[in-house]
Amino acid sequence: MIQMRELRKDFTVRVKAGRFRRKKRTVAAVDGVSLTIEPGEMVGYIGPNGAGKSTTLKMLTGVLTPSSGEVSVCGLTPVPQRTRLALRIGVVFGQRSQLWWDLPLGESFRLLRHIYRVPAADHEARLRRCRSLLDMDEFLDTPVRQLSLGQRMRGELTAALLHGPEVLFLDEPTIGLDVVSKQAVRSFLAELGATGDVTLVLTTHDLADIERLCERLVVIDHGRVVHDGTIEALHARYSSRRSLVVDLERPLPEGFELPGATLVAVTAERHRATFALESTGAGAAVAGLVAAVPVRDLSLVEPDIEDVVAKLYRTTDAP
């Protein structure tokens, strides 16, 4: 569905060198990315600010011309075949509206039907579905400029889907939304992805989006792919482990060792201890502990993907 081979985008920036002189410098925003995305996949694209996520998305949608490399979406080459491709993809740029600012939301949808030449019956059916799933009935007649960000984003999602695209590109669809709106957007996308009719590619800063939606995670940093796989594979690769936190009746004895686990922290006058589980299950670890010290309370903490990703950015930062 989507193929990128050694895709590259260079930008020239002018930097000051002396009072009048400027020096040209070439910066690679995307530095040789090769990826293949199959039909029906849901792929999350993450990376720190300036990593090249949006630039990649813009090359896939025909907005930007690649400096070198090959790219094909739905079998088309984005820039030369931009208008043909536009009929087959949907795009939501979180910070660029597709809607008409001064017109009621419903009017924007009617306009898009003409722009995308969608048969009236198909348009009706898709709009009805989005309206009920996204709860849009009460603000369909409100001018877009008066909508809240959450309402507008629901409008943008609908606008991108009314022509039945094969691929949906979302650039930070949840940016700036409150918790409830984020949930609404996520569950809508999850439902959309579950049908398998649409290939979904989204960039985000919010890892909860990825955990909720995407089987496949692509981490990009400094224009390069630094991870491509499942979230679990990411945890395995960076050996992020579950940890066991216990509150003890008595202080933890000096020199205490738990087979298959490492003691990470001891606090509260040795009444609370945290173990990282390496090669043992939680059950065995608890059993081993209880045998040595009476346990008052315990909890098992799943690895935090934010930490893993932060670690990942830091490692690739080094030159």
Added chain:
Amino acid sequence: MGELRAYAALAGAQFRSVTSYRTSFLVEVIGNMGATVFDVLTVFVLFRATPEVGGFTLEQAVLVVGLSAAGFTLADMLVGNVDGLKNYVRTGTLDAVLVRPLPALPQLLLMDMPLRKTLRVVFGFVVLSGAVAVNDIDWTPARLVLIVAAPLAACVFFGSIFVISASLAFWWVDSGQVGSAFTYGGRDFTSYPVTVYGEWFRALFAYALGFAFVAYQPALALLGRADPLGLPAWAGFVSPLVALLAAAIAAGVWRAGIRRYRSTGS
């Protein structure tokens, strides 16, 4: 066919958008006539001081300014707003236009069409009609074609100049008002017979850039006057070709510009 409906829908949306602020729209429509009225008045004022300018009488000069005003006001309404491109490029909002299944330029023009400029166009054509009435034109079939084609060619020519100067923004984001030297400057230049200008200035604007073919040469051809500067009589009839050439150049520049577009972060 489907595309035409799409364009009609875009234009309709723009109409409903501007008319949703009704009073401000009416005020703008009337206020906008001012500029063009003054351009034409200047010509009349000039002729109060002297009976002839550059070898042309008032009636003949009005034909020149009429052709220029009709073509320019029409181009300014239909294409002039491409000037806003620099804002789209600077803020990166051109992205939203580029992901729709229509060519970018017609979309931009229809989305921002300044309908408040309608009265100016009417005024431009009124001046042209008046000029045709006061001049004693010997109507041949060729001249009948020319009186229709010349303002349209002028419109295409000015439209191309608008597109080319707006495209500067793709290479040079802070292009500011540089383009206006050629658009509004061109309008002022074409409002007078080119005989009034100094030699090198005329060589550059009138012939190298082609502004003589907007109003001056067609006016001579309509009046049946020999060109005091020596161009043959048919020079006025090629103005549509000059306009088409300008349009082809504008299309090329635009296309190159779109490929240069670099959007903005996120």
